Amino acid sequence: PMTLVVPSGWKQVAVYTDLDLVARKVLQVDPARAPFSSRQSSIIGESEHFMSTMSSPSDVYWMPDPNSSMHGAPSESDDTASNARFTFLQAVPAVAPTNIPLANQDPLYVTCSPQVFAQGIKYDNEFLKTHFPLAYVSLSDAKIMARNHLNIRPHDIGPFRTYCGQAITEMVTVAASAGHVAESGLRCSLTGFVKQLDLQCSSAVTLVAAERKYFLKSLKSYAIAFIDSPRKELLGGYNINSIDTTIPEYIKMLTNLTNTNDVVTSIHFTCDSQGRPYRRVAILVLLAHRLLRPLVNRPDSESLVDLFPNDYEAFPEHLLASICAMLAMVFRTRFPGQVPNKFSTQALLDEEGHQLALLRNFRESSDPLAIELNAWLTDSVGPTGWRHDVQHALVLANSLRGPSSI
Numbered sequence: 001p002m003t004l005v006v007p008s009g010w011k012q013v014a015v016y017t018d019l020d021l022v023a024r025k026v027l028q029v030d031p032a033r034a035p036f037s038s039r040q041s042s043i044i045g046e047s048e049h050f051m052s053t054m055s056s057p058s059d060v061y062w063m064p065d066p067n068s069s070m071h072g073a074p075s076e077s078d079d080t081a082s083n084a085r086f087t088f089l090q091a092v093p094a095v096a097p098t099n100i101p102l103a104n105q106d107p108l109y110v111t112c113s114p115q116v117f118a119q120g121i122k123y124d125n126e127f128l129k130t131h132f133p134l135a136y137v138s139l140s141d142a143k144i145m146a147r148n149h150l151n152i153r154p155h156d157i158g159p160f161r162t163y164c165g166q167a168i169t170e171m172v173t174v175a176a177s178a179g180h181v182a183e184s185g186l187r188c189s190l191t192g193f194v195k196q197l198d199l200q201c202s203s204a205v206t207l208v209a210a211e212r213k214y215f216l217k218s219l220k221s222y223a224i225a226f227i228d229s230p231r232k233e234l235l236g237g238y239n240i241n242s243i244d245t246t247i248p249e250y251i252k253m254l255t256n257l258t259n260t261n262d263v264v265t266s267i268h269f270t271c272d273s274q275g276r277p278y279r280r281v282a283i284l285v286l287l288a289h290r291l292l293r294p295l296v297n298r299p300d301s302e303s304l305v306d307l308f309p310n311d312y313e314a315f316p317e318h319l320l321a322s323i324c325a326m327l328a329m330v331f332r333t334r335f336p337g338q339v340p341n342k343f344s345t346q347a348l349l350d351e352e353g354h355q356l357a358l359l360r361n362f363r364e365s366s367d368p369l370a371i372e373l374n375a376w377l378t379d380s381v382g383p384t385g386w387r388h389d390v391q392h393a394l395v396l397a398n399s400l401r402g403p404s405s406i
Contacts, residue, residue: 236281
């Protein structure tokens with residue numbers, strides 16, 4: 001089952017959907033706890049406030065309720081007991097519904113021209129954003145959940161697609177419980193015929209599952225830069241083309257690889273200048289890029305760590321294994337006769353499993369460096385813990401920002 005993070009000032013409650021009468025977990029303002037910040041959510045009732053776990057007023061287009069005296073997005077100082085009500089849309093749709101139903105109302109069909117109706121529903125981001133803005137908000141929320149999932153779980157495509165489908169269902173249900181029911185489909189303005197929107201169809205799930213492709217593509221491009229670019233040397237880059245020895249000898253020194261089909265048995269390539277495993281600045285910067293980079297259109301420069309704090313109380317081993325695996329795979333393609341940077345996704349997934357095993361085996365050893373590593377990895381808040389060092393690496397990367405910097 002999905003797990004919703006309960007931020008400070010909120011409590012977890014359950015609501016029932018009209019369709020299946022299944023209790024769904026949602027979040028509600030808890031007046032007994034921290035003050036409600038209306039920047040976190042749209043205000044949808046007299047004194048009852050619900051929140052999609054992702055969407056926020058800064059992401060959306062605000063439409064004041066005609067019964068309200070307020071005419072804009074609420075500010076951080078708005079009273080929690082305000083009577084203002086808002087409906088939020090991600091963008092002004094080209095063919096907009098004239099009414100936004102509550103969960104107990106009839107399905108909402110978006111009226112469109114016969115030409116649009118004949119073409120049918122296109123499951124691409126632009127079409128959904130234009131014609132089904134409420135559904136698109138839930139898909140966008142699911143994408144962020146999928147992005148976070150990639151940091152803390154294996155990347156096998158089958159289980160990941162299953163998770164993406166679950167994330168869509170969860171976000172649609174949470175939005176519906178707050179009165180923001182996703183559109184049901186298109187209605188032809190001429191015939192009155194309808195076509196159903198199916199957010200669980202393969203094409204819709206693929207839009208969310210595409211986060212896996214973007215993640216791997218981004219990680220690969222950064223790994224290549226850290227291995228090849230002289231500009232990355234100040235950030236712990238390897239600058240493999242300017243070393244004093246041969247490239248095969250250098251790769252062997254770092255990984256114990258002697259050819260592209262060999263097995264990585266050394267974690268020296270993860271060490272910093274003091275010889276501490278998994279502390280190389282390049283790896284810390286890549287961790288920061290994934291965990292601390294502000295998400296687009298999020299308030300207060302929120303990152304995945306900000307949105308999913310419970311998931312990062314423990315160190316994200318899978319993300320570290322992914323970074324190490326990508327570096328190892330790029331190293332493999334630097335042996336003579338290999339096509340640079342060309343390898344299969346399955347080979348990468350196999351290497352991820354191997355790198356995770358190397359990490360865990362080292363952590364279980366009696367090596368003093370392993371004991372130090374465990375202390376570092378289990379400290380998520382202290383000045384000598386992993387999150388502090390990852391944040392410092394991000395500051396360093398930003399201070400050296402240039403045309404090819406992260």
